[in-house]
Amino acid sequence: xxxxxxxxxxxxxxxxxxxxxxxxxxxxxxxxxxxxxxxxxxxxxxxxxxxxxxxxxxxxxxxxxxxx
Amino acid sequence: xxxxxxxxxxxxxxxxxxxxxxxxxxxxxxxxxxxxxxxxxxxxxxxxxxxxxxxxxxxxxxxxxxxxxxxxxxxxxxxxxxxxxxxxxxxxxxxxxxxxxxxxxxxxxxxxxxxxxxxxxxxxxxxxxxxxxxxxxxxxxxxxxxxxxxxxxxxxxxxxxxxxxxxxxxxxxxxxxxxxxxxxxxxxxxxxxxxxxxxxxxxxxx
Numbered sequence: 001x002x003x004x005x006x007x008x009x010x011x012x013x014x015x016x017x018x019x020x021x022x023x024x025x026x027x028x029x030x031x032x033x034x035x036x037x038x039x040x041x042x043x044x045x046x047x048x049x050x051x052x053x054x055x056x057x058x059x060x061x062x063x064x065x066x067x068x
Numbered sequence: 069x070x071x072x073x074x075x076x077x078x079x080x081x082x083x084x085x086x087x088x089x090x091x092x093x094x095x096x097x098x099x100x101x102x103x104x105x106x107x108x109x110x111x112x113x114x115x116x117x118x119x120x121x122x123x124x125x126x127x128x129x130x131x132x133x134x135x136x137x138x139x140x141x142x143x144x145x146x147x148x149x150x151x152x153x154x155x156x157x158x159x160x161x162x163x164x165x166x167x168x169x170x171x172x173x174x175x176x177x178x179x180x181x182x183x184x185x186x187x188x189x190x191x192x193x194x195x196x197x198x199x200x201x202x203x204x205x206x207x208x209x210x211x212x213x214x215x216x217x218x219x220x221x222x223x224x225x226x227x228x229x230x231x232x233x234x235x236x237x238x239x240x241x242x243x244x245x246x247x248x249x250x251x252x253x254x255x256x257x258x259x260x261x262x263x264x265x266x267x268x269x270x271x272x273x274x
Contacts, residue, residue, distance in 0.1 A: 035217050035227065038248055039193065043212070044205035046182060047195060050137050054168060059137075061166035067140075067155045 133197060133239045134165040134210070140190035141175040147215040150224040151190045158232055164239065188214035192231065196244055208245040 039047060053059040140148060159167060170178060179186050195210040203209070213231050218224040234251075241247055 032252065034214060036213050036231070036252075037211065038208055038245060039195070039205075039210040039212055040208050041206050043193075044209075046193070047205045047209060049178070049181075050168070050193065051135075051195070053170075053174075054135065058174075059168045059170065062138075062159075062169040067138075067152045067169065 130164055132165045134235065135195040135197065136162065136165055136167045136235075137193040137195070138167065138169045138190060139175045139178055139193070140170070140172075141179050141186075142172050143187070143189060143216065145216060146221040147190055147218055147224040150221050150228060151215060154225070154228060158228070161232055162235060165235070185214070188216045190215045194235065199244065211248055 050059070138151070140151065142148065175189065179189065185191065191212060191214055193210065193212040196208075199207070199209045213227065215224055215227060218227050238244055238247060
């Protein structure tokens with residue numbers, strides 16, 4: 001057990017620093033996954049819809065050089 | 069978000085439309101009237117011309133690996149402008165893979181059905197045809213970029229450049245999923261190191 005109050009402060013500050021680090025890493029990870037991620041079973045419905053649009057001819061490969 | 073039941077993935081390739089004649093290998097003269105009596109599978113023997121290794125590489129480079137979809141309902145955002153300004157270049161860099169651009173009306177209709185993604189457009193979804201051939205849409209089958217989440221033109225441009233580079237450098241990838249997950253882990257680790265070293269926030273993802 002720490003004997004001086006300054007030891008308690010040091011432990012508390014270390015715990016806060018570690019907590020912040022974990023929080024920040026997790027926040028960045030979530031943000032990155034929000035922006036860029038893989039398509040998996042969760043996205044199957046959307047993928048199927050897009051593929052159906054291609055299969056039905058509703059969507060054609062874009063031939064233009066610029067977006068309208 | 070609705071989940072598709074396992075095994076009920078989307079068609080892996082565009083279905084042949086009804087009435088569309090299929091390509092067949094015909095034996096015999098083209099003047100010979102078609103025989104309908106013998107429906108047994110026949111062994112068609114013909115000389116196979118195997119492509120040379122160099123030609124194989126060329127084939128792999130020109131056969132589409134991805135289908136790229138752009139969904140943009142037209143928010144007046146930095147990401148929208150950056151995409152419009154740079155689309156021509158992306159088109160040139162990704163000539164091998166077809167790009168499907170949903171019209172504004174199609175995009176709005178699409179977002180009406182996927183309201184949780186409103187405000188994240190422009191969305192670029194990339195379907196990996198190789199993965200879809202293997203396991204349909206029940207597992208990994210591509211990746212996507214929510215460009216609309218990036219607030220400044222610089223962030224959007226950087227993300228677009230990274231995304232295009234990723235597409236180009238991973239066209240021949242055998243295990244794309246593993247490579248993407250490794251990259252994402254590496255990004256996470258890089259972020260952690262940056263925090264520890266008190267570097268400035270990364271341009272992307274902030």
